[in-house]
Amino acid sequence: MIYNVIDLFAGAGGLSLGFKQTGQVKIIAAAENNLNARKTYKRNFKLARLYSDVRTIDYAELQDTVGPVDIVIGGPPCQGFSNANRQHTTVISMNNRLVKEYVRAICELNPKAFVMENVAMLRSQVHRFFLEEQDLDNERIMGLPLSEDKIEILPECVNxxxxxxxxxxxxxxxxxxxxxxxxxxxxxxxxxxxxxxxxxxxxxxxxxxxxxxxxxxxxxxxxxxxxxxxxxxxxxxxxxxxxxxxxxxxxxxxxxxxxxxxxxxxxxxxxxxxxxxxxxxxxxxxxxGSLVAVVKSYPVLDYIRVILENEPYNYTLSENTLNAIHYGAPQRRERFIIVGLKKEMDAKYTAPEIKFTEGNYRTVHDAIADIQDITSVTEVTGDYIELEAHPNATGLEKELRGRALYNHITTATRETAMARFKALKAGENFHDLDPELKTTYSNADRTQNTIYMRLKYNEPSGTVVNVRKSMWIHPELDRAISIREAARLQTFPDSFIFEGTKDSQYQQVGNAVPPYLAKAIADSVISILNNVAE
Incomplete structure (x- = not known):
């Protein structure tokens, strides 16, 4: 059976790719605000309906045109706030409001299932919505545990x-x-x-x-x-x-x-x-002495639960924190997953079974060693490097390696960076450098452990972020990790091509859901839908 899927906040398409790899879905629409990520998504999925703004999607028109949506997937961005006398110029994270757009999609599309992916800390009380005027008439929201927050408007010195x-x-x-x-x-x-x-x-x-x-x-x-x-x-x-x-x-x-x-x-x-x-x-x-505005707020997760678990939507929600390393990715990367299933299906969600454990985790070597001797470039072009066939390849190399290598692009290395590269051994980072190599940082002691980190071949990597900003170093070569190498660590196959500027490509890779993790989630959801359909 083929299920219609819409991907909201799709990014470059890691979640979509994992679902597509099941062979049991048709992605009928997606939404992504970032221009370069949208270019990447369009190149790899060739969708007719690729929206730039989730807030303007007419879901009734979408279903009238392409049919009912069976599964909604996506990772709405959500940033927390600290509520006590904050000094920030802005008060509200617009990203938090995008969670409500995701919930609107569920309410209007009424899918059989949905998958909402986000960082594990969404469970924390930091992620909150401020009480809005229209919430005052919503008994469910007013029934949530509301906390009083004070937003500093004028500090004492100028009050x-x-x-x-x-x-x-x-x-x-x-x-x-x-x-x-x-x-x-x-x-x-x-x-x-x-x-x-x-x-x-x-x-x-x-x-x-x-x-x-x-x-x-x-x-x-x-x-x-x-x-x-x-x-x-x-x-x-x-x-x-x-x-x-x-x-x-x-x-x-x-x-x-x-x-x-x-x-x-x-x-x-x-x-x-x-x-x-x-x-x-x-x-x-x-x-x-300060002037404050008194507002109230409630946790984002409580909002999701109270809206979607009850009439008229009636979803059974399951919350799990999954680590990509357990599903074949050569990196430790935790993501918080909420899966919603229609209560009428009378089905219980079970998280995907762990396939890889300590001792047989895939490593950085498994992911990128086969392209070590291929010279990277430093400028974005449409060119690619032809790869020879490796008939004896196994594991990740066999699964990810293609016949054409795109995006094997790195940063141009300046003199200071090169001196740092040469000084660091596998597993070391910025803090292991001699003091004279730290002088360009205003506060070297506060630098994160992931900055100027030389990867170890025989271990999984840490969470892949924007490795250009973090200046991750190749395990054996004195250069930064390339976009393609970062994509391999995320389990994107070589056939998946990234578009946009160099900075954007690095960022797209870092923001993505590892397709292997996405496929594990997709398999677990689709198996339930298949069982119900039988």
């Missing part, structure tokens, strides 16, 4: 009398807000408030544009009959920066003036963000 009333009116009048381009320049200056040399360099870079914009602020405030505190702060900032440009003798005063203005702008931006996203604000209040 002022009657700030609550002023900012509530500012929410209605967004003419108070700076243009985005102006905010970015002022924010750069503020970032270098403790480094005068970098402050001066940035000021010189943007000086011409700044003088014009600051002069306009002074003109507007001079013509005003009365200045509110925000315009007053902007006027003081404009005067201070212009004086500093002329005289360079009032650095501390300039930083203070910038601080007062930019904190007010951030307050307005936060309030606008909360309002634009319909977040219900229970109250504004002062706490320890």
């Amino acid at each position: 002022f009398e009657n700030s609550i009333a002023f900012l509530e009116s500012a929410r209605e009048e967004m003419g108070y807000a700076w243009a985005e381009s102006f905010y970015k320049i002022i924010n750069i200056l503020y970032r270098y408030r403790i480094n005068q040399a970098k402050f001066d360099a940035s000021l010189e870079k943007y000086q011409k544009k700044l003088i014009a914009q600051l002069s306009e602020i002074l003109k507007i405030t001079a013509e005003a009959d009365e200045l509110n505190i925000l315009k007053e702060n902007d006027s003081k900032m404009a005067k201070a920066i212009l004086q500093y440009i002329e005289q360079k003798d009032n650095f501390d005063d300039t930083v203070l003036a910038i601080s007062n203005s930019i904190m007010m702008q951030r307050a307005i931006m936060k309030i606008k963000e909360l309002t634009d996203n319909n977040i219900h604000i229970f109250e504004y209040k002062e706490e320890k």
Whole structure:
């Protein structure tokens, strides 16, 4: 039996490929926002319906055209937040809202089964939704354990009398807000408030544009009959920066003036963000001298459960953390999987049986040793390298090796990087370098253990991320791991070709679900559907 599948948040297509490899699915549609990942997906799956924005998909029209969807798969991005007096400019991770788009797809498509893939930490309380205005009328959501969160709007250092009333009116009048381009320049200056040399360099870079914009602020405030505190702060900032440009003798005063203005702008931006996203604000209040907005939130996982487990959708949910190493991938990579099955099928989901255990795990050598002697390139081209047949190949080499090698691309190695490469033995990383080879990092002690890591041939790798940013090193050669080698570690066959810029290709590989893990999940879901259909 062939099942119709739609892949949401498809990335380059690792999850789709695993399902396709079962031979029992037809992928009828997919959605991916990233342009380069979409190019990769289109090249490898040749779909007619490849959406760029899940928020605009008309699922009724989709089913009218291509028929019912049996299985929905996908990994909506989800980023957590820490809820106590956060200093970030933005309040809401838009990625968290994409989980709700995935849930909308399930509700409207009503598939027999769905697979939602994400990082294992989705189970943590860090991943939360803020309570929205429309949630107030939803008994199920209001019945969830809600926690009170306080979002700092104005820190104590710039809070002022009657700030609550002023900012509530500012929410209605967004003419108070700076243009985005102006905010970015002022924010750069503020970032270098403790480094005068970098402050001066940035000021010189943007000086011409700044003088014009600051002069306009002074003109507007001079013509005003009365200045509110925000315009007053902007006027003081404009005067201070212009004086500093002329005289360079009032650095501390300039930083203070910038601080007062930019904190007010951030307050307005936060309030606008909360309002634009319909977040219900229970109250504004002062706490320890700061102005905070009181909101409430609930765990993302609780939301998924309460919506999908109950009427009218009625799914039985199963949650499992799976490691790709157990299913033939030569890397340790945990993913959190939620599988939903229609309750009417009266079927219990069982996680895929572990195939590889300690002692017979596949290794980096199994994945990439056969292409060690093939010279990599450093520029993206459409060219490929012809590979000779290896009739005696076994294991991963036999499974992944093709007749054409695409994407065997690495970073061009500079002098400093090469010195580090030469100094590191297999299994060592940045922390094993001599101090003189660490000088380009501002805080070498805080560098992650995965940076400048030389892989070991006789072991699986760690979790493959963007290996270009991490500067993973080949086990035996003094060069970075190539895009194709990273793809092999992820269990993409050589026939799967990545598109886009070099950076993007590395990122696509790092973000992907290993196809071998995806196939194990697909087999476990499809076997249940087959049993029900018999």
